[in-house]
Amino acid sequence: MWKLVILYIFLNVFNTDSPIIIIIDDCKNWREVKLNPNSEKYAIIKDIPIFHTVSLSHNWLNDENQLLRKTLSLVEIKKFSSFYSSELGPNNWNKLLEYSKTRKIFILKPIDFCSQKRFLFNTKFELLEVNIHLGGDE
Amino acid sequence: MPPYYKNLSRFGFLAFLAFFMTMNLLLTSCVDEPEAPKIELADRTPVAKVKAWFEENKTKLRLPERGSNLRTESQELILPFFEKEPDWDKFHHYYFPDGREVFEISLENTQKFVPSTSSDPDQESLAKRMIQNILFVKHPTENRFDPLIVRYYPDEETSKRDFKEINYQMIDEKWSGWIDLFSYDEHYLVGFQIEKGQITKSRTFKKSSPSGKVGIGFENKDVRCKIMETVWINVSVAGSTITITSLDTTYSQSCSIGGLDSSTLNSGTASNYYGDGYTPWGGGSTDSYYVPDVPLPKLTIYIDISISSDPRLSCIVDKLSMAGFVNKIADFTKTKDISQNSIIKLNPLTQGVNGQTTIKNGIYEITINSEFSSLNRPDILIARTILHELMHAEILLALKRNGETIIDSEFTSNFDKSINILYGTSNMASDQHHKYMAENLLLTMGSTLMEIHKNSFPEDYNKLNNYVKAQGYYPKGVSVDFYINLFWQGLEGTLAFNQMKSITTNPPIISLYDRFILDGEIAKTLTKPCGN
Structure with a gap:
């Protein structure tokens, strides 16, 4: 947790407009939403305490709202502010949601991180820009 | 230095002429000219339309005689009819949930009907705090209004309200009492008991005790309905003189809303509670009056x-x-x-x-x-x-x-x-x-x-x-x-x-x-x- 606190300070003070990357490392906890397989859209959802769910959506209705993609190696990813999803609790997700007002959020998909590709030297990963959505009680 | 007028006599003549012409104009304009066309600005406010309609149709607003009434053999409670005098300056304007337009207008009449039971025999104070209004419900398709009389009987002084503070679709959360609906010519339709803004019971009245198995003051074994002897009182206030006349003894049957037969609870409208004494009069001729369907009071x-x-x-x-x-x-x-x-x-x-x-x-x-x-x-x-x-x-x-x-x-x-x-x-x-x-x-x-x-x-x-x-x-x-x-x-x-x-x-x-x-x-x- 202390790492996250330091990262928050770092994110707030020194790095106010660079993207944030979330590495989805707790792959089994995420469920892929069954979007049209022929589209380039993608979304995953996970159960979390307090909010019920957190979802990360690389999804849009109109092309003018299309989200970005980036291709980076793990080494390059580490140069950005990055988090492992397994370390994020409800408060962290809520904080990231607030950061998303000013900073783009990218994810490294679980299918990529939890595969052999991670161990291959200088492999490039495709990162997807996502919107964060938190559920809630009603 | 003050101004100097060389020819004062000429100025005086001109002033006299102006005075004469002005007076002439004023005097002639005061003369009534019977042949002159008069232009009246018609009152085009929505309530004026209701007033005009009421003045034209008020003699037709009687339910068909069914050969009996309270004073003969009928089970139905029909109170004595009196000409209604709406106070057109005091009105509420709102819509029922189904979109029908409603004007609720205060009645100026000094004649009031109050129900008196053994538990609440103080008719005079009840008459003082009660409010009686007339609802004009705009017919959804025809050019007419169907009136209803609504009487609010507050339980206590704390529930006493001014006209502007209460109407059929605006009951506050602190108000407790009974709301009774009558046809224009005083056929009793249905009543609702309100406790702190919530409907808790409905009631109907009959001339004799409903069914032989239920006695006066006896709580039905069904628990949810209660029969109570009620005497309707006619209270007339003329200045400081109050005249109280007992009408007839009736029996109210009040039931918890949840205790009514489920068949009567199908659309949340008051007409579902009109009971077996209620008949949907009219509906055919545009001249006939019929009791409009009204929703339950809403918050x-x-x-x-x-x-x-x-x-x-x-x-x-x-x-x-x-x-x-x-x-x-x-x-x-x-x-x-x-x-x-x-x-x-x-x-x-x-x-x-x-x-x-x-x-x-x-x-x-x-x-x-x-x-x-x-x-x-x-x-x-x-x-x-x-x-x-x-x-x-x-x-x-x-x-x-x-x-x-x-x-x-x-x-x-x-x-x-x-x-x-x-x-x-x-x-x-x-x-x-x-x-x-x-x-x-x-x-x-x-x-x-x-x-x-x-x-x-x-x-x-x-x-x-x-x-x-x-x-x-x-x-x-x-x-x-x-x-x-x-x-x-x-x-x-x-x-x-x-x-x-x-x-x-x-x-x-x-x-x-x-x-x-x-x-x-x-x-x-x-x-x-x-x-x-």
């Missing part, structure tokens, strides 16, 4: 400043309040008066809560979370949250009214069923409201949200419709199922939700749960037409 939701000062939330609430179903269960008002029994506000709530409904001092408080995680959602999802909370408020109200609600004619049994199913399961702590919603209200809620989306956010709706068709999610266009799935989100954890989740399918058939996840994901991409 209002006050839009707190926290919502009304927030352009986006205010816009969403406005759009929501235009939906037909929402209109049936709630009136939204930005005017804070004593009539509101509910309040909607925007405030910070605990993390992870989009909205909540609580009861505070008898007021149903709907709160929308002002935190970013809650508000950073498309407008339609915020509308969903408000509608969901509105359902909580209506369920709370229905429970207080012993099951009487417009949302479900069989609320009592359906709600009980929802609770009973929980017995023997590990889900005892589950929210009963959510369980009831999941089993009974999803279609209504989904249809309402779809109506709001389609009519109030048409651009957003069209984008969605085009998208789901193009992607093959809903090849024929978005359906109510999509909106029902949005409501499942607030119902997670209920037995119904878990049952839905457990249903599996074989590909390519998508399971209900996957469809719920998919529709929820699509909804997140919708927009904020009411602004950020």
